[in-house]
Amino acid sequence: MSTFTAPHVDWAHLSPVLIVLGAAAIGVLLEAFVPARLRRTVQLSFSLAALAGALIAVAALWSGVKSSGGVHVLGTALVVDGPTLVLQGTIALLAIVALLVVADRTSTGEDAFAPSAASVPGSDYEEAARRLGLQQTEVYPLLLFATGGMLIFPATADLLTLFVALEVLSLPLYLLTGMARRRRLLSQEAAMKYFLLGAFASALMLFGIALVYGYSGSLSYATIASTTANPTGTDSLLLVGAVMLLVGLLFKIGAVPFHAWTPDVYQGAPTPITGFMAACTKVAAFGALLRVVYTVIPGLKWDLDVVMWTVTILTMVVGTVIAMVQTDMKRLLAYSSVAHAGFILTGVVALTPGGVSAVLFYLLVYGAATIGAFGVVWLVRERDADGVVVGEATHLSQWAGLGRRHPWLAGSFALFLLSFAGIPLTAGFVGKFGVFSAAVDGGAWPLALLGVLASAGAAFFYVRIVVLMFFSDAPTEPAAGEPLEPSTQADVVLEGGATPAVATLVAERAPALTTTVVGTEGWATVSIGFCVLVTVLLGVFPTPVLDAIAHMSTFLP
Amino acid sequence: MSSDFPWLTALIVLPLVGAAVLWLLPAGARRHTRTVALAFTLAEVALGAGALLAFDTGDAGAQQLAETHQWIPSLGVSYAVGVDGVGLALLLMSVVLVPLVVLAAWREQGSTGAPSDRLRHFLALALVLEAFIVAVFSARDVFFFYVLFEAMLIPVYFMIGAFGGAQRRYAAIKFLIYSLTGGLIMLVAVIALYLQGPGGKQGFLTDNLTALTIDPTLEKWLFAGFFLAFAIKAPMFPVHTWLPDAAQNATPGTSVLLVGVLDKVGTFGMLTLCLPLFPAASRWAAPFVIVLAIVSIIYGALLAIGQKDLMRLIAYTSVSHFGFIVLGIFAFTSTSVAGSSFYMVNHGLSTGALFLIAGFLVARRGSQDIADFGGLQRVVPVMAGTFLVAGLSALSLPGLSTFVSEFLVLVGTFARHPAAAIVASLGVVLAAVYVLWTYQRIFTGPVRDGLETMPDLRTRERWAVGPLIAAMLVLGFVPGPALDLVRPPASVTLEQVGVTDVPASAAEGSTP
Numbered sequence A: 001m002s003t004f005t006a007p008h009v010d011w012a013h014l015s016p017v018l019i020v021l022g023a024a025a026i027g028v029l030l031e032a033f034v035p036a037r038l039r040r041t042v043q044l045s046f047s048l049a050a051l052a053g054a055l056i057a058v059a060a061l062w063s064g065v066k067s068s069g070g071v072h073v074l075g076t077a078l079v080v081d082g083p084t085l086v087l088q089g090t091i092a093l094l095a096i097v098a099l100l101v102v103a104d105r106t107s108t109g110e111d112a113f114a115p116s117a118a119s120v121p122g123s124d125y126e127e128a129a130r131r132l133g134l135q136q137t138e139v140y141p142l143l144l145f146a147t148g149g150m151l152i153f154p155a156t157a158d159l160l161t162l163f164v165a166l167e168v169l170s171l172p173l174y175l176l177t178g179m180a181r182r183r184r185l186l187s188q189e190a191a192m193k194y195f196l197l198g199a200f201a202s203a204l205m206l207f208g209i210a211l212v213y214g215y216s217g218s219l220s221y222a223t224i225a226s227t228t229a230n231p232t233g234t235d236s237l238l239l240v241g242a243v244m245l246l247v248g249l250l251f252k253i254g255a256v257p258f259h260a261w262t263p264d265v266y267q268g269a270p271t272p273i274t275g276f277m278a279a280c281t282k283v284a285a286f287g288a289l290l291r292v293v294y295t296v297i298p299g300l301k302w303d304l305d306v307v308m309w310t311v312t313i314l315t316m317v318v319g320t321v322i323a324m325v326q327t328d329m330k331r332l333l334a335y336s337s338v339a340h341a342g343f344i345l346t347g348v349v350a351l352t353p354g355g356v357s358a359v360l361f362y363l364l365v366y367g368a369a370t371i372g373a374f375g376v377v378w379l380v381r382e383r384d385a386d387g388v389v390v391g392e393a394t395h396l397s398q399w400a401g402l403g404r405r406h407p408w409l410a411g412s413f414a415l416f417l418l419s420f421a422g423i424p425l426t427a428g429f430v431g432k433f434g435v436f437s438a439a440v441d442g443g444a445w446p447l448a449l450l451g452v453l454a455s456a457g458a459a460f461f462y463v464r465i466v467v468l469m470f471f472s473d474a475p476t477e478p479a480a481g482e483p484l485e486p487s488t489q490a491d492v493v494l495e496g497g498a499t500p501a502v503a504t505l506v507a508e509r510a511p512a513l514t515t516t517v518v519g520t521e522g523w524a525t526v527s528i529g530f531c532v533l534v535t536v537l538l539g540v541f542p543t544p545v546l547d548a549i550a551h552m553s554t555f556l557p
Numbered sequence B: 001m002s003s004d005f006p007w008l009t010a011l012i013v014l015p016l017v018g019a020a021v022l023w024l025l026p027a028g029a030r031r032h033t034r035t036v037a038l039a040f041t042l043a044e045v046a047l048g049a050g051a052l053l054a055f056d057t058g059d060a061g062a063q064q065l066a067e068t069h070q071w072i073p074s075l076g077v078s079y080a081v082g083v084d085g086v087g088l089a090l091l092l093m094s095v096v097l098v099p100l101v102v103l104a105a106w107r108e109q110g111s112t113g114a115p116s117d118r119l120r121h122f123l124a125l126a127l128v129l130e131a132f133i134v135a136v137f138s139a140r141d142v143f144f145f146y147v148l149f150e151a152m153l154i155p156v157y158f159m160i161g162a163f164g165g166a167q168r169r170y171a172a173i174k175f176l177i178y179s180l181t182g183g184l185i186m187l188v189a190v191i192a193l194y195l196q197g198p199g200g201k202q203g204f205l206t207d208n209l210t211a212l213t214i215d216p217t218l219e220k221w222l223f224a225g226f227f228l229a230f231a232i233k234a235p236m237f238p239v240h241t242w243l244p245d246a247a248q249n250a251t252p253g254t255s256v257l258l259v260g261v262l263d264k265v266g267t268f269g270m271l272t273l274c275l276p277l278f279p280a281a282s283r284w285a286a287p288f289v290i291v292l293a294i295v296s297i298i299y300g301a302l303l304a305i306g307q308k309d310l311m312r313l314i315a316y317t318s319v320s321h322f323g324f325i326v327l328g329i330f331a332f333t334s335t336s337v338a339g340s341s342f343y344m345v346n347h348g349l350s351t352g353a354l355f356l357i358a359g360f361l362v363a364r365r366g367s368q369d370i371a372d373f374g375g376l377q378r379v380v381p382v383m384a385g386t387f388l389v390a391g392l393s394a395l396s397l398p399g400l401s402t403f404v405s406e407f408l409v410l411v412g413t414f415a416r417h418p419a420a421a422i423v424a425s426l427g428v429v430l431a432a433v434y435v436l437w438t439y440q441r442i443f444t445g446p447v448r449d450g451l452e453t454m455p456d457l458r459t460r461e462r463w464a465v466g467p468l469i470a471a472m473l474v475l476g477f478v479p480g481p482a483l484d485l486v487r488p489p490a491s492v493t494l495e496q497v498g499v500t501d502v503p504a505s506a507a508e509g510s511t512p
Helices: A011-033 A036-068 A082-103 A124-132 A139-155 A159-177 A184-216 A221-228 A236-253 A261-268 A271-296 A298-324 A329-350 A353-379 A407-421 A427-441 A445-470 A486-494 A500-508 A523-540 A543-550 B007-024 B027-054 B085-104 B117-138 B142-151 B153-163 B168-196 B216-233 B242-249 B252-262 B264-277 B279-306 B310-330 B334-365 B381-394 B401-416 B418-443 B459-477 B480-497
Strands: A070-073 A078-081 A380-383 A389-392 A514-517 B064-072 B077-083
Touching: A011 A036, A011 A070, A011 A078, A011 A082, A011 A139, A036 A070, A036 A078, A036 A082, A036 A139, A078 A082, A078 A139, A082 A139, A082 A271, A082 A353, A082 A523, A139 A159, A139 A271, A159 A184, A159 A236, A159 A271, A184 A221, A184 A236, A184 A261, A221 A271, A221 A298, A236 A271, A236 A298, A236 A329, A261 A271, A261 A329, A271 A298, A271 A329, A271 A353, A298 A329, A298 A445, A329 A353, A329 A427, A329 A445, A353 A380, A353 A407, A353 A427, A353 A523, A353 A543, A407 A427, A407 A445, A407 A523, A427 A445, A427 A523, A427 B168, A445 B153, A445 B168, A543 B064, B007 B027, B007 B064, B007 B077, B007 B085, B007 B117, B027 B085, B027 B117, B077 B085, B077 B117, B077 B142, B085 B117, B085 B252, B085 B264, B085 B334, B085 B459, B085 B480, B117 B142, B117 B153, B117 B252, B117 B264, B142 B153, B142 B168, B142 B264, B153 B168, B153 B252, B168 B216, B168 B242, B216 B264, B216 B279, B242 B252, B242 B310, B252 B264, B252 B310, B252 B334, B264 B279, B264 B310, B264 B334, B264 B480, B279 B310, B279 B418, B279 B480, B310 B334, B310 B401, B310 B418, B334 B381, B334 B401, B334 B459, B334 B480, B381 B401, B381 B418, B381 B459, B401 B418, B401 B459
Parallel strands: none
Antiparallel strands: A070 A078, A380 A389, A380 A514, B064 B077
């Protein structure tokens, strides 16, 4: 009879994860004990402190890991090596930036979340909650739990931990998706879809894990890698398992054909949560995918290349082409994120040492631009005929002429779009350059070529928005109570002739809504400003960050 | 100033400072918008003159005024600038054109009285563009060149899309998508080229990438990647269709910079990147490129003859002229290559003048349709005279600088490919048709109703056009100093391509 030996726990190397998860647990208690009027302030500052703490912990571990190359923690459950720390730092930083947008309230004190998410939409109870000014401050601990899961996800060193981390990060996101203040039915529908498809993907992944375990007899990455280094004979079990494992990860990054949830969820979720999800989840999921592809199944490269290449090509092409015909800003950004998943995948498929650092850099700049872009979307609102600011103005036609009236906000948004498009002197260009170089270096030049062609196509829809914001002569913002005539609004868009799809949809919309930029407490503005700074600085002087990442991009086997 | 003053960096930074000043101009000082812009562009001209003085014309084949600093060492990227004779000539041509563009835009964008905010933004964008142009002509790092090649699109895109005519958004998007597609394909070639090179912290320096041994098939692909981007930019048949739309819908000032300067980046890139980096592939591709160039010459001229819109007409004449430039570059004789380099400068002056005067005409008439004009010779004699000179320069009349360059190109080409030169000369005949027929339709015959009171060129407008006419005449009669700038680089290029020069004895001393 074997005796249980407790594994040695290296608490220090776990600290980023422990701080965030611990804070999340305490956040739940705060919810119970802190008086309602103080709750938001306390929760917000506590969450910010926790994420900052995680960031500091990553910084403290940095030089040690840089010199040692990394350590295994908790037996072989987790590994803290260079990529882990880079990814954890990126996630913590992006989570702080995203949290600022999440926390922001309009000048009338409305945040992005339903006053009482449990109430039935349209019910008396909902109305009562709204009048009482209730706030769903559980958002903060939920967000911390999700972030904690994301911090574990790329650090996992066995398949079971991988699965647990996936669930820890996913479940809070399902909840957060359903909590939008406006268009609540859409939001709840999105949450439902996300949950069902996510559960399906989890199940596939779990089955894949079981098959891989069946083949190799182990859950630990290192053991699986050594058993699969030279697969012989009956490897169909392994292949099917590996593909199913990849499917679970590809679902999280939103790669085609596992992307179907992305537009609905991005559109339905509260916009600040969309920003958080689009940036941080992608970082975590790509981190896990990188580790699996580089350290677990490199022996299967030849067998899996077909799958990975197909998925990469499909993701770039489908994401780009479908984004071209979108008329809703959030759906457009969703498909754009699908296309970006494809661009990042070219770096993953490359399977070169340079590929890892290129992907890590891309994730950082993509995350910053994404949070910034969704921050702007959150600020651009509809105003009804009575001058009351309502939900986000997500229809493209509503953005016409925004650049004339709000040059700074529209300018920031244009910068994020140019960065997405990969125009030189923005961070996006350096990122794209990195992954495409890695792809060419790794012999995947057809992917790089397709990638640049897709980028040119993607530039089309990004630029179309810039055109809409800056070149469309929208009338000056009418005062409250002076609704825009529908015909005027349609003319504005039709004039250029470049956006017929938008024009037809304008005519269908209620005429009484005008577009405005809502006044807020300013947190979102801080966040957008930070993202602008990152996008410009990393576009012009990327060297320090590139160097820092380059020294930290070796996986511990 | 000491001899190691960073002339090129100063030339790049000054317009950027100017743009920042214009954008940050406090509301009270905005009535000085035009003066500020003009002052910065003139200071840039003075700086350019300083650079010319610091440049050793006796050694024009070498890269001079060079500066090299690390930019992104982990990617092998340097900030490396330096010019040879050709780069310097194009750089000077560009900085001379910008103040004239400022003068021409004086009353545009709703600025009949005080300068409007739109004018301020337009001028600031023009200054940003000037900085990129100077940098692209002096870049000696392939990555740096690529960054500028793409980043340049953004100011131009806004200049067309926000300040142009009726179909401006369509034209701006078409311009951007064409250029981006070419540029991004070039990006793959840039990356692949880098991987062939020595790598390291200065792996993208042009010097480190020339004379590599590359697999012939790969070299052909890389050449194609670069050449496609440059052919779109130049623009050559069959990827030229964005240019007429852009020129038709942009303001005259934008067209001057776009056609007169920016498109030169295409031919400049063929000359300074395609040829030295991929010599074997260049030799391999030369016959195809020459055929394309001749098609561009004839096709551009024929379409120019058929145009009803004045601006589109000028755009098509440029397609024809770019055909000549490319023909000269790929004929691989020292005479033709030097002729093409000189042609690039002259085409900037000549097309610049044509676009500016056409812009003045259009602004007065409120229409770009040639049929809306007629008999203006008696009403606006100065305008008619300057238009005629600019037009004659487009058909390469002896005595004007364009004649020298076109002659050199044809003579140089004849030495290697007689048939090509003979077919290309047809383009000269067609040029006479489109220039003289246009002049006839606009300026001769009975005066059209409503045009009797059209005012002639104002002092400001004369200052905008005068320098160009003067430059064309001076360079036409005394081309020697300019040719001294472009001849040595031509020999260097031929050496890099590895072809023996075919002497074109007739060309020597042929200057009128």
